[in-house]
Amino acid sequence: MSSIVDLHPISRRSLLSGMVATSALVLLHPFSVRAAANQAHLRLMETTDIHVNVFPYDYYADKPNDTMGLARTAAIIDSIRAEANNSLLIDNGDFLQGNPMGDYMAYERGMKEGDIHPVIKAMNVLGYDVGTLGNHEFNYGLDYMFKVVGGSNFPYICANLTKGQLASDPKRDDLFFKPYVIVERKIRDGAGTESLIKIGFIGFVPPQIMLWDIKNLEGKAQTRDIVEAAKAWVPAMKEDGADIVVALSHSGIDGAAPTERMENASLYLAGIDGIDAIFTGHQHLVFPGPKSWDGIANADPLKGTLSGKPTVMAGFWGSHLGLIDLLLERDGNSWKIADFTAEARSIYHRDDKKKVVADVADKQEVIEAAKAEHQATLTYVRTPVGKTSAPLYSYFSLVADDPSVQVVSQAQTWYIKSMLKDTEYKNLPVLSAAAPFKAGGRGGADYYTDVPAGDIAIKNVADLYLYPNTVQAVVITGNQVKNWLEMSAGMFNQIDAGSRDATLLNTDFPSYNFDVIDGVTYEIDLSQPRKYDNDGQTINPHSNRIQKLQFDGKPIDPSQKFVVVTNNYRAGGGGKFPEIASDKVVFVAPDTNRDVIVRYIIEEGTINPSADSNWGFKPLPGTTAVFESGPKAKQYLAAVKGVKIEEAGDGTEGFALFRLVL
Template identity: 80%
Template sequence: MSSFLELPPISRRSLLSGLGATAALVLLHPFSARAAGNQAHLRLMETTDIHVNVFPYDYYADKPNDTMGLSRTGTIIDSIRAEATNSLLIDNGDVLQGNPMGDYMAYQHGMKDGDVHPVIKAMNTLGYEVGTLGNHEFNYGLDFMFKVLAGANFPFVCANLTKGQLAADPKDDELFFKPYLILEKTIKDGSGKSTPIKIGFIGFVPPQIMLWDIKNLEGKAQTRDIVEAAKAWVPVMKEEGADIIIALSHSGIDGSGPSDKMENASLYVAGVDGIDAIFTGHQHLVFPGPKSWDGIKNADPVKGTLQGKPAVMAGFWGSHLGLIDLLLEKDGNSWKIVDFTSEARPIYHRDDKKKVIADVRDKKEIVAAATTEHEATLAYVRTPVGKTSAPLYSYFALVADDPSVQIVSQAQSWYIKEMLKETKYKDLPVLSAAAPFKCGGRNGADYYTDVPAGDIAIKNVADLYLYPNTVQAVVINGAQVKNWLEMSAAMFNQVQPGAKDADLLNASFPSFNFDVIDGVTYQIDLSQPRRFDDTGKIANADAHRIQNLQFDGKPIDDTQKFVVVSNNYRAGGGGNFPEIAADKVVYVAPDTNRDVIVRYVHDQGTINPTADGNWTFKPMPGTTVLFESAPKAKDFLSEVKTVKIEDAGEGTEGFHKFRLVL
């Protein structure tokens, strides 16, 4: 058995906050405690964006990770059920794809009719009442999806996925799933009396699946606008006697205003008359929660409401359980909501040093259900899935065009060209921005990428791309491309011409902000000061470190439009790059950069990450600079062709010094 089960002792604090393992520790929710004879407390629990993370294990890094895992979420489900008189568990989509276990089951296992997928096995142990679809359910095709979902002990609903062309009236659409489910349940009121209630659930998937999975869905399916579908079906649910209606919206929260076939439409779904509460997902965020939601009108991230109605988004990968607690009151023959609370409860916390502390252990039934597939997945990620024709290393990533960055750019460009080929941006030239992540620095002399030429395994992707970012693309002009690079060039100290062994690297500038843009060529003039300060404001108006910037062999046109593919951090304004922000984003991918690299390796068979030398330093005769890297970097000196690097002797704290001849 792998070490993900080996946890330190759980503290009393953790038990109280997450486990509730004994009756003495269980505290009833105030609604259960105070409900009168004509009132009842109903707790609704949500998982969302599990992405096949059954276990608290990062298959890319090949090590345990206490921030994830349905086996952990399952444990807090038990304690949270115990806090309420009446409770129901739902899932809000994206369960079938997202980590190597999902790929293993789709590509290697060869599921047969009657087989039960490990994530479904795990979910079947927890007693779900209903689920809806996420966009990633379609990544392996419709046949695979239906085969997997057939193993679930609970139904799925989706009101905006059709088998063919959209009908004039949404209620006439030929749907793949029932649009809604009305559960007839018996709940206990405040006096302990059992009484019936009808709870309606309606589900929605992002319409963008028709773009993201066009290969799997073209000619087979179609999607309708989420809000349009809600407005059509909710009145029908009311007519059928639903006392309360819950939206299962695999769609995020966007306050920019409603638009046709909006991807993140949950705020506007909440505004549909008749919907009483809404579960959201897709964005991999937490609601109610902090800063992410500031400034969105009609979204209250403290109380946990959208349009005044209770709402929750429960993180991702099992990191949280979403809770909506309703105090219901009998109104004649039906029920109405008289009070509510919303919460996203985590499975872990961080101590003062930001170290992750697990709050719960694994639920043994889930571990038992999927251990066979977990062990098979470990073997899978440790098995070669392609080859690299050259070594992938980052020892010189801050001083020369680098193979570990090159392969990320190649994968990103390959992906975005496919994604945009049917859009209005299809004819724009594509550039790719990528940065080195593992470059020593504060993380020490062992903190470098080093994958030898030859076989490459899925877990090696963690060496190439450390973070679970998602792919995003912006459209900007040539002048903005240059400013992007000017900001990136703050990686370096200013160097006086003729200096001998000057210190090259700006220690305060993080390597993940040193973007290299592939698709253009350029030089960096170290004799000039940085143009922008850390906030992206001009510090030296006359400074232009970026020289000889060319596209297609000619000086770049400041007005020409480009698609630049990067990640959600950079495209959303991370790093304070001038004019690069969410208003420039034209494509938000459903896929992580890691997954894109894996797909690229699968597609190519053998990757060629040899750096193409599209950037270098402007020559400064008689000038040398020093930088540090790992001692092992000496073995790769002959691999670097675009600059002259010399061994400069032993460095400090395990590093080695190198000299760059400018």
């Protein structure tokens, strides 16, 4: 599990040539400068959640975007390498799916013998040392994933993904990948003496892939709890001679009490003896960073530590490069950490007017590596499939019935009625659950669907539905429909009647869990507390935010059965909605939700996505609440039905502020 590579110190010539885009001279990190005779500086660099964003280009909007792209991250990798005498580069997963280039490669182009995926081409150019897997690596199936990673010039590791049932001892699991690698490097200390160091890397994937991608993994794979796997393998790494152990954790940071098979387990991973540093991901956040991490015990978002150990989460789509700098000190025949710093360095900033300003230019070798696939993807996403009679936008999708969600529900309902017409469920009423995927939030002020009336291309369908989920249907009762909506209503903060400009949206609640159910009508009473927390646990059992829930113009019968069409993520238990799990599934489609939308549009020729206002808020006289949306939302204010919304000034980070009159 080892490889020896000479890592030579940066020469004066290479230092002078390592200039950032602003032409400022790159200076060595203080650890490289001050290292004593028995000390050496080691820089560890991370990318995470690239999601096939090799180019700084938003295929959904069909325009360049300065906040993304591995070609941009690559430019700061070059300059950041020049700041350190010794460095290694890792990727922390979710590189294979997430934009139309990923779908084009998987569904249109395919991977033939000898082909190398464009994201792997780009990573090979940059000289990665090791990578681990994220949950989205499994979206296209195991065979496809193995073909892709087979083209890499660096190893992939994963300690908690098995080929079959879990063994009694994690170390006896039949793993798809090596659980860890130990990279042996020659590093030069402050006196110029070369010594050998063994750096161990161990990788982890969220166990929830067995829910999220059950269609690809059932009967073929299994996952083990992250912390359980680490406790077994980290001592083995030490026995194998690792001086330093670095966890590549495609798992976020959650301050909740530890649970079995925890999705975001990095905080508790950091508590394991023997782990020295952690790279995290999955949550699309930045650590060390802002207020998102306030109040989490044993997490220091200023210093960048979990349980006192250096930790980084490097954003998403190439927005940041994660850096952990270690000042290492000889301890007998091995090395220990004497000091460290942690940082997530951005590829852009915002000026005083909140406009995005690129801090680096493209690295041309990366651009060239994926240029042909980029051009093919542009052709792919620009292919028209039909027309829409009205604009499709998601600026108000969290506060009003919305055309971008409406068309998804229309397509799902059209599809499932056809699929079930000759089954035992043909006479059950059909409801459709859909959520907005592009609704601002962490994606930024431009992260919204905005398709004008007229032609609809594949890029627009991908914009409506970001993920390659497949259609599934569940059969549930009217009472379970209500609880589904109660869970969705966690999107909103409790608002006191009569209050003015209270904050409406719960920023800890993901927009993709805000399901709107079409086929029923209902109101949401914001004066009541949420019934469930984000994990689907009852916290206010007597709360009833969902009011006037009706089917066919009458109060819903709690015991009546309904078919609810949704996606494999939700039907399999994703989002932890009460009583919604795989045991309720009655139909598993071979088609993705995106494909269903395309086929629906082709069938209809011209679609009418106008929202039917089947849901809204219970009136609270004298009450207003505020929320943020993209500045372009203003042009659609007059078209919003069922609610009264006013402009309320500027928001933060480029957003605009709006007022909901209740």
